[in-house]
Amino acid sequence: MPWLQRSTLGLIAAGLTLGLFLSPPDYQQGDSVRIMYVHVPAAWMALFCYTAMAGASAAALVWRHALAHVAARATAPIGASFTFIALASGSLWGKPMWGTWWVWDARLTSMLVLFFLYLGYIVLAGAFDDRERAQKSAAVLAIVGFVNVPIIKFSVDWWNTLHQPASVLKIDGPSIDPSMLAPLLLMAIGFATYYFWVLAIRMQDEIMAGKIRALRLRRAESEAGDRSS
C-alpha cells in the first residue's frame, strides 16, 4: 500500500515539524509539553486498537469470518506497541511535571492493565497447536477484556479519590491552542495511517502463511494417497 506508506510518513513528518519547531512551548510546562505530541496520539491509538481488536473478534465469532480473526490477531502487537509508547512517554512526561515516574492513578493503572490484556491476548493466541482453537480462545479473551477496561477505569477512580488527594495529578487541561492542536491531530492521523499500513502488512503475511499451510497439507495428503495406492 504505497499511499498508506506515503501518507504515514508525510503526516508524521509534518506533525513533527509543527510539534518540534513551530509550536510554542507551554507557558507552564515549557518545552516538556512537546512530549504530548507522541504521548496523546499513542494513548488514543492504544484504545482504538483494542476496540478494533475486540470488534474484529466479536465479528469473527458471530459471522465466522476468517479474515476478522486475522485482523484481530494482526492488531494486537500494534496496539501493544502504542500502549507501551503511551506508558513510556507518559512516565518521561510525569517525571519533570509531577516529580515522579509513576503514579497509581486511574489513567495510568488502566493503561497498564490494557498493556497486560494485549500481552495476554498475544500469548494466548500463540499457546495452542490447533490454530482454530487459538483464534477462538483469543477472540473470547479480547471480548471479555473489553468489558474490563471501563470497569478498571471506574474502580480505580473511586479507589484514588479515597486515598490520594488529586493535587499532583490535576493538570488543568491547558485550553489547547490551535498551534498545539494542529501537530497533535497530524500526529494522531499519522499514527492511525501507520496502524492501517502495518495492519495491511501483517494481514498479508498471515494470509500467505495460511496459503502455505494449506499447500503443505495438500501435499502431505497427496503423498499419503500415493503411498496407499
Added chain:
Amino acid sequence: MRRTLLILRRDLRLALRQGSDSFAAVMFFVMAVALFPFGVGPEPNMLARIGSGILWVTALMASMLALERLFQNDYDDGSLELLALAPLPLEAVVIAKIAAHWIATALPLIAAAPVLALLLHAPAEILAPLALALLLGTPTISLLGAVGAALIIGSRRGGVLLSLLVLPLAIPVLIFGVGAVEAALMGLPARPYFLVLAAFLLAALPLCPWAAAAAIRQALE
C-alpha cells in the same frame, strides 16, 4: 438442579479425596503471608498498615494455583466431553464446578485469613470486614478464573498463561476488597464497598459461566 448438585458433590468428593489442590493452596497462602514480615520487617505498625493488601494479593495468587486444573483434568480423561453431551446445560456444569472449586479452596483461605491477619497485627475490628469482603470477592475471582481455565484447556503453557489472563481481570475485585478493609481500619463505613463487591458478583454470576461454557465448547469441537 438435582444434576447440578450431583456434579458439585462429585467434584467436592474428588477434591477432598485428592485433597492436594486445596491443601496446597492454603499452604501457599500461609507461607506467602508468613514471608512478608521477613521481607518488609517485623515492625507491627507497618504490618498492620499493609496487612489487608498482603492478605488479598496472596489469596488471589493462591486461588490461581488450583484453577489451572479446573477443567484440564476432566478434559484429559474425557469426562468433560461426556458432561457436555449430558442433558444438563453446560453452563450448569460450569457453575457446579466453580462452586466446588470455591468450597474446596476459597473457603479454607477465608477461614485462615483472620488468623493470619492477627499475626500481622491487624486490629480486631477489621477481622469481620476482611472475612466478609473475602466471602463476597472470592466467588467473583473463581468465576473469572473459570473463564481463564476454560480458555487455556489444551494449551501448551497453562499455569503462567492463566495468571496472565485472570489477574488483570481481577484487579477491580482487589481494589474494592482492600478498600472495604481499609475503610474499616479508618473507621469509615465499609458498606459501599460490600455493595460494589456484591454487584461484581451478581454481574459475573451469569456472564462468566456463559463465557466459560462457550470456551469449553470450542475446546471440545
Added chain:
Amino acid sequence: MTPFQAFLSMGGYAGYVWPSFAIAALALGALLFASLRSRKATAAELDALETQAGEEASET
C-alpha cells in the same frame, strides 16, 4: 548558545523530550521492520512452494 543548541536543550527538558520521541520511533520502527521482514520471508516461502507444486504438476 546557538539557536540549534537551544533547540536541542528543549528548555532544560532535553532528557525527557528526546527519549520520548526516541522510544516512539524505536518501537514503531522496530514493529514495522519486523512486519516487513516476516512478510518477505513468508512470501519467499510461498513462492518456493508454489513453483515446486507447479513443477510437480507439469511433470505428471
